[in-house]
Amino acid sequence: xxxxxxxxxxxxxxxxxxxxxxxxxxxxxxxxxxxxxxxxxxxxxxxxxxxxxxxxxxxxxxxxxxxxxxxxxxxxxxxxxxxxxxxxxxxxxxxxxxxxxxxxxxxxx
Numbered sequence: 001x002x003x004x005x006x007x008x009x010x011x012x013x014x015x016x017x018x019x020x021x022x023x024x025x026x027x028x029x030x031x032x033x034x035x036x037x038x039x040x041x042x043x044x045x046x047x048x049x050x051x052x053x054x055x056x057x058x059x060x061x062x063x064x065x066x067x068x069x070x071x072x073x074x075x076x077x078x079x080x081x082x083x084x085x086x087x088x089x090x091x092x093x094x095x096x097x098x099x100x101x102x103x104x105x106x107x108x109x
């Protein structure tokens with residue numbers, strides 16, 4: 001399962017609304033792709049549909065879709081939003097990552 005913190009949930013709802021999505025019925029698609037400083041990077045988009053290879057979760061009133069092959073890398077991850085002085089954005093607290101880059105956007109196992 002992927003969890004969503006209260007701060008991330010609030011930001012996601014606002015961003016979905018701004019982009020023409022409805023958080024009550026549309027999805028946040030979380031994935032992993034090759035690239036970044038550490039080898040793998042996170043991918044976060046909005047989607048109106050789920051695919052046959054997607055796992056679907058709901059946490060903090062946010063529906064999350066994850067393709068099965070990305071889920072192997074993301075199981076147990078907590079999605080948070082940081083608005084602090086060191087930068088603003090989504091933070092992936094991934095227990096599967098053995099190393100992350102300084103910006104937090106990529107990781108390795």
